[in-house]
Amino acid sequence: MENIIKTYENFLIYYSISYILIYLFLAILSWIAIRTYFQSKYFLLKEVLIKSNHTVGVSIVAPAFNEAVTIVYNVKSLLSQEYPKFEVVIINDGSTDDTLAILIEEFSLVKVDFFYQEKIPTQTLRGHYKSTNPVYSKLLIVDKVNGKSKADGSNAGINSAKYPLFICTDVDCILRKDTISMLVKPFIENTEKVIATGAAIRISNSCEFKDGMLYKSHFPTNFFARFQELEYTRSYLFGRMAWSKINGLLLVSGGLGMFDKETVIQAGGYWHQSLGEDMELITRMRKLMHLKKEKFLIIYIPESLCWTEVPASMRIFIRQRIRWARGLIQTLYLHREVLFNPKYGKTGLLIFPYYLFYELAVPVLETLGLIALLVNIMFFDINYHYLSIGSAFVYLFYISITLISVFLDQLIYKHYTGMKEIIILILMVFIEPIIFHPLNVFASIQGYWHFLRQKERKWGIMIRKGFTTPQNQTL
Structure with a gap:
């Protein structure tokens, strides 16, 4: 049993290193894509399109x-x-x-x-x-x-x-x-x-x-919405811009x-x-x-x-993320013939493997890793010094990526005018991996489980509070 756990721990180490390297590569691609966009932004002025009759x-x-x-x-x-x-x-x-x-x-x-x-x-x-x-x-x-x-x-x-x-x-x-x-x-x-x-x-x-x-x-006042603001900023600036750069x-x-x-x-x-x-x-x-x-x-x-x-309560947020996770595994399973199939070019040889081995697999591996850690703590010797160093490295890498996203977002768009909102935003970065990320993992595992059980599909109802006007009226 101890050998199995050690083998799995070694696998997680190498897997984590590969994940970090991929994320760094995506970050570089994203920066190149954003810079290229703003350099060519005025090639075709939107004013020309607005005034054109053709x-x-x-x-x-x-x-x-x-x-x-x-x-x-x-x-x-x-x-x-x-x-x-x-x-x-x-x-x-x-x-x-x-x-x-x-x-x-x-x-x-x-x-x-x-x-x-x-x-x-x-x-x-x-x-x-x-x-x-x-x-x-x-x-x-x-x-x-x-x-x-x-x-x-x-x-x-x-x-x-x-x-x-x-x-x-x-x-x-x-x-x-x-x-x-x-x-x-x-x-x-x-x-x-x-x-x-x-x-x-x-x-x-x-x-x-x-x-x-x-x-x-404004930066959201709701606790869950604040985390989602960070997530959206990181996802669009680092994730999708990087994949867009390589048409992926x-x-x-x-x-x-x-x-x-x-x-x-x-x-x-x-x-x-x-x-x-x-x-x-x-x-x-x-x-x-x-x-x-x-x-x-x-x-x-x-x-x-x-x-x-976005969802402003834990119940609605969890329900939304369960649906997203189930949609991910459903899509990959439905189109499983694409995986490693050269007939589908980059989609089969690069994009599908990434989504399978990283987007879908990460919540599963994190959950199994936590279980292995608890078994180690209860029944075997554990090097707490090594564990603390590894955990600190992953934590610092996570918040560094998010901080860079926030910095770029504010530098380019200046969405937040008050320093108080920016300070709160930065503080949320440091607690996001501890509170928000585990909730995401929990919801993802539930979504996968619902898919495997073929549980009845439900979209659920998103309860909205409406928009606020400058006169503080909700529409």
Whole structure:
């Protein structure tokens, strides 16, 4: 027994070293990607796109289910985009409250004859609505039977969208007014086919909004939201920008992503059975392009273009992370033929192995390592000096990466204006590995276990508090 534990401990040491080296490599790639982006940012000015009459059209697709309290504010926010050719497609996904009635009254909607092609199968549609008010000519409402997932609603919106590019977002997200022009630029600037673009998402908890736009950014006051702010900053600046640099993205967030509609339709749209529909769609899109032997790009830009509310309680947070973990293992299992398959190029030989051996395996190995440590403490001799040195090294590496992320974020974007908020943010960095990380590991293990048991899939309900205006009113 002791030999088995020692062997496993040695494996963990070498595994941890490889993980740290990979993370350092990703950090370098991320820095290069961010620097390259800002050096070429003004190659095509967004002002040119905003004023052009010949730019590509974009549809904003946003499913809504029981959003009666905030639906008017959210729709007006989406309609405030500064872009010459776009539409907003809101899908009322079988709401049981007054969402549709409120939309009809507020935006003077009438049911219209609509040429609808179901290129992606969805639940039955009840009808399409347009406004009789010219001010809301860009608004299209799709009413349908509930599909029990965001995927089904999104697919109905994609079928109804008239433009070749679409943004998939959540109806409660607040988009920066130049979101379309920023996300569409990579589609225009690159000679290779771009099939998707994404950008950083920030946390709206405690932020102030006015007229559908960010008025003042604040570091969240909620304990759990503060940890998630750190996580989002680290993830977007270091993770996704690095993978974008080598065209290795396997995930474009469901909260904000722009897609080539034809590629999405050919890939089959969002899979309504998935608990990680955003990652699963990108996987199928990559597989499609590899099989077609066409060069393609999926690009992330280091701009904060979207604000969304995150879980503010442990119960909702754990439930969300269980779903994310289950979505990860579900996607990797469903597309397991990709792993180490040269037919799928970089996706099979680099990206899938990374997600399997690091993203998915880390929570499992950490849990087994903790068990081995407890067994050692109870039954065998343990070198506490060596243990403390190793633990300190991992801890310091973890917080160093996060501190660098915070520093870069504040240096580039200056989201926080008060020194008090920055100091609190830095203090949270030091306790995150002790409090927040173990919760993530716990939720991940639960998600894997639910998948293995084939437990009934559930998305759960995200309880939101709404957005705060400068007058301290919650919308």
